[in-house]
Amino acid sequence: MKKIFVSSVLLTAALLPGVSQAEGATVSNNLVTGKPTEIRKGATTAYPLVAKIGSSQQVSVQDTFINSSGEVWYRITAGKYTGWSLANHFPVITNGFTLGKPATISESIVNVRKGASTSYAIVAKLSKGQQVSILDSFRTSSGELWYRIKTGNSIGWVLSSLVTVNDGSTFTPVAAAKPATNIAGLPTVGSYYTITAASLDARKGAASSYAIVAKVTKGQKYKVIGQFLHKNGEGWIRIQINSKLSGWIPVLKAAEVKPPANIPGLPTIGSSYTIPVASLDARKGASTSYAIVAKVTKGKSFKVISQHMSPTGDGWVRIQISATLAGWIPIPKAAEEKPPANIPGLPTLGSSYSIAATTLNVRKGASTNYAIVTKVTKGQSFNVIGQYMSPTGDGWVRIQVSSSLAGWIMVKQGTVSTPAPSTTMTVFTRNAVLYSNAGFSGTTVIERIPYLSKVSLFSDTKTVSGVTWVKIKTAAGNTGWTPNYEVASSQANLTHVYALKNAAVRKSATTSAALVVTLAENQQILVLNEYNGWLNVETGAGKRGWVLKTQTSPYTTKRLFSPETYISNNDVYLRWQKPSTLNLAYSTPAANQLKIYGGLSDVEIPSFAVKGIKSIQKVAANTTEKAVLITFQPGYSFTIRNYNNNITIKVVQSGLAGKRIILDPGHGGKDPGAIGPTGLREKVVVLDTALILKAELERAGAIVTMTRSTDVFLELAERTAISNSSDGDAFISLHTDAFNEKTNGTTSFYNTTVNFNGLASKELANAIQKNLIVSLGTYNRGVKEEAFYVNRMNELPSILVEMAFISNPSEEALLKTTAFRQKAAIGIKNGLQEYFNK
Ligand SMILES: [Zn+2]
Missing domain, CATH: 2.30.30 (SH3 type barrels.)
Incomplete structure (x- = not known):
């Protein structure tokens, strides 16, 4: 019996997680029950029944409590009974105001707060016209009237002037509006x-x-x-x-x-106590060793004026027997407190429970929110001294671990409260905290979650004051809530910004807030949240605070990141990821160097070596931008590709051998190209020349791809698609020119306006033009910038060669000969050799 009593007291502590301390300020006075109502020893239905009272009974309310499942309970006195009742059993307050009265939000945006003052945290925001129900009211010390309202799943306080009661009634709180009374013992308001x-x-x-x-x-x-x-x-x-x-x-x-607190389980001081047994001795003191001062009999009621609980758990109260006489009587536990019925499905009280799990946490209270007091292991047996079933079906028992230590273990997992966590996430922040509930106030810290630890994400989310919270289970096994910005499925999902020079991180989102740290220019910071033009950020060193968004620059548009090296088709590659919005370009400051630039504020320099590369450096592109400078080892060069989300550098050895060349004989099929005075068709000349060139290049060790090797028609886009989808090093389109009979000569065209490889294309054009002229002996019309489709839309170093004028009779005659076509092929091959020997 003694044990049972102790466990029922401790149950109170086990239910505390949902309590909002400051809300205890609200106490109504007299309520009338709407229907027959149960009074229980504690503020959940798990507590033993004290009494049942009928409908329309007047009770007085001393306290309010929100239990862990969010129910509001009143501590009431109804006649001789004192205990807890569900608040919604009392629909009517004696002045006629109905609890749960429908009302309408009357202002455009109304903050619902945790307590009845603007100093309390906002739990929800409502807009004009939204329907709420009023649960309670409170007049603050400064005279403001606040309503406690429920809307959806939120319960909180709003200023009464922002709400209109639907039936038009005006409501004065139970405690009539009094001028603010100063609380004795505290400095007075206004002083x-x-x-x-x-x-x-x-x-x-x-x-x-x-x-x-x-x-x-x-x-x-x-x-x-x-x-x-x-x-x-x-x-x-x-x-x-x-x-x-x-x-x-x-x-x-x-x-x-501290006034003498009422001892739980004993009739409260000030209440009226009715003698439950035939006769009781009232004594001078709270023990049977004291002298008897009077006898009291069954059914008589006395005012309780004091309480005492002996170390062995015997409860006594001092009662006022008459105007001049008081005495102590024992509270017969058996009569008043039936042993709490065992909760079905849980190990019975007094039984011995054997641990089945390998190891189990023993906690201070019956929830994973409570601190672990010890661990027990498989095969150990303990006496069960308490039980608790959570509203969501988690079953807990309190076990006596040792003579001085008891604690709670979970023996049955509910199905509602613990849906299987779905996703594994990583904590990428350095100040992550696991809270018992969603929200920074009125919630307890369960755990500081280690940086880079893994957590399991439940599907539950809540939004509190603009922050979305997620329910997670940490690696330590704790379940609770954390803002969603503390976790991410991958690093790629994080948002970063760069600091402008001397950007200030402050304690809160106002320029008057204390300085946390001053940032260096382009310092990378993690963005957690955004509010009113301010970013909540965390630095790499783990400092947290608020920085003006205007003192930062976007991160994702300016950086080469995640460098990697790999081998494909026997070639060595170096690749950086980049945002697609970045407009990159490159130059070759020296013969063995490649410099990539264009709006970069940062480059992630690889920590690995790349074959053929001597160094990779982050350098200044100009006063505000960065560039990456790659210096190649002697005998090495590059082919660069600018893809949407990455920039890829093929590190190649000098020489034609191993190079991938795309040859594009112009026209074909239904498109004959230009036709000479005697009827020579361009499509025939360029295909034959290309096939000769292919053989020459392959003899030199190059790998050749033809856009066409027969007399077929290809759209221009098909030709560039072959090039762009390749891992080629150069693209050459072969043509013969046409104008009039007199015009003659050889021209090489390139494009720099659109083609990312304009620089290389121009070098290629120069090398090929020079060698073609040497080989052909034709008139040198030079290299020219032009926006031909096959060059403009090409991503490789790309040129278009007009070998000679098919419209010129003497050049048409040359173009007819295999000898001229062979010379052209040799000239182009020599040009490629020169280009790749750079
Ligand atoms: Zn042509």
């Missing part, structure tokens, strides 16, 4: 309070669980604008720190004013 402690944290609310808004120090003087006295006697005052900021500081310790 000035001088800080006596060396340093004190001013907080958002009147409890140390609230966020710190400022620090105040000894000797500073502030106006008192609010008071709050906790039921344990802890006193807080709200002070005006500056014109914009106020906060709560503690001024009275709980112990200093």
Whole structure:
């Protein structure tokens, strides 16, 4: 019996996680029951029944409590009974105001807060016209009337002037609007309070669980604008720190004013106690060793004036027997407190429970939110001294681990509360915290989640004050809530920005907030959240704070990242990822160098070596931008490709051998190209020349791809598609020119306006033109910039060669000969050789 009593007291602690301390300020006075109502020992239906009272009974309310499943319970006194009842059993307050009364939000945006003051955290935002139901009301010490409302799943407080009661009734709270009465023992509202402690944290609310808004120090003087006295006697005052900021500081310790707290399980002081047994001795003291002062009999009621609980768990109360006589009577536990029925499905009280799991956490309370007090292992057996079934079906038992230690273990996992976590995420932030609930206030810290640790994500999300929270299970096995920006499925999903020079990270999103750290130019910072033009950021060193968005620059548009090297088709590649918006270009500052630039603010320099590359350096492109400078080892060069999301450098050895060449004989099929005076068709000349060139190149060790090797028609886009989808090093389109009979000569064209490889194309054109002229002996018309489709839309170093004028009779005659075609092939091959020997 004794054990049972102890466990029922401890159950109170097990249910605490949902409690919102500051909400205890709200107490209504007299309520009338709507229907027959149960009174229980604690604020959940898991507690033993104290009594049942009928409908329309008047009760007085001493306290309110929100249990861990969100139910509001009132601690009430109804006649001789005291205990807890579900608040929604009391639809009517004695002045006629109905609980749960429908009302409408009457302003455009209304904040719903955790408590009845603007200093409380916002739990929801409502807009005009939204329907709510009013659950309760509270008049603050400054005279404001607040309604406690429910909307959807949110319960909180709104200023009454922002809500219209649908039936048009006006409502004055149960505690009639009184002028603010100062709480005895606390500095009065309106007075000035001088800080006596060396340093004190001013907080958002009147409890140390609230966020710190400022620090105040000894000797500073502030106006008192609010008071709050906790039921344990802890006193807080709200002070005006500056014109914009106020906060709560503690001024009275709980112990200093603590009234004798009511002992749970005993009739409360001030209540009326009815003798439940035939006869009881009232004694001078709270033990049978004291003298009897009177006898009291069954059915008689007496006022309780004191309580005592002996170390062995025997409860006594002191009752006022008459105007002049008081005495102590024992509270017969058996009569008043039936042993709590065993909860079906859980190990029975008093039984021995053997641990089946390899290892099990023993916790302070019956929830994974509680601290672990010890671990027990498979095969160990313990006496069951308490049971608890959570609203979601988690079954817990309290076990006696040793003579001095007891704790809770989970023995049955509910199905509702723990859906299988779906996704594994990584904590990429350095200050991640696991909270018992979604929201920074009114919630407890369960764990600091280690950087880069893995967590399992449940599907539950909640949005509180603009922050989306996710339910997770950490590697340590704790389940709770954290803002969604603390976790990501991969690093690629993180948002970074660059700092501008001297960008200031501040404690909060205002320029008057204290400085956390000053950032270096282009310092990379992780963005957690955005609010009102400010970014909530974390630096690589783990400093957190707020920076003005205007003091940052976008990250993803300016960086070469994730460098890698790989081998494909026997060629060595170096590749960087890049954002598609980046407009890159390159130059060759020296014969053995490649410089990539174009709007870069950063380049991730690889930590690995690449065969054929001597060095990779991040250098200045200009005063504001960066570039990457690649210096090749002697005998090595490159072919570069600018893809949408990466830039790829093929590191190649000098020489024609091993190079991949795409040859494009112009025209073909239905398109004869230009036709000479005697009827020679361009498509025939260029195909034959290309086939000769192919053989020459292959003899030199090159690998040749033909866009066409027969008399077929190809669209221009088909020709560039063959080139662009290849891993080629050069593209050459062969043509013969046409104008009039007199015009003659050889020309090589290239494009730099669109083709990323314009620079290489021009070099290629120069090399081939020079060698063609030597080989053919034709008139040198030079190299020319032109926007031919096959060059413009080509991504490789690409040229178009007009070998000679088919419209010129003497050049047409040359073009007819195999000798001329062979000379052209040799000239182009020599040009390629020169180009690849660079
Ligand atoms: Zn042509």
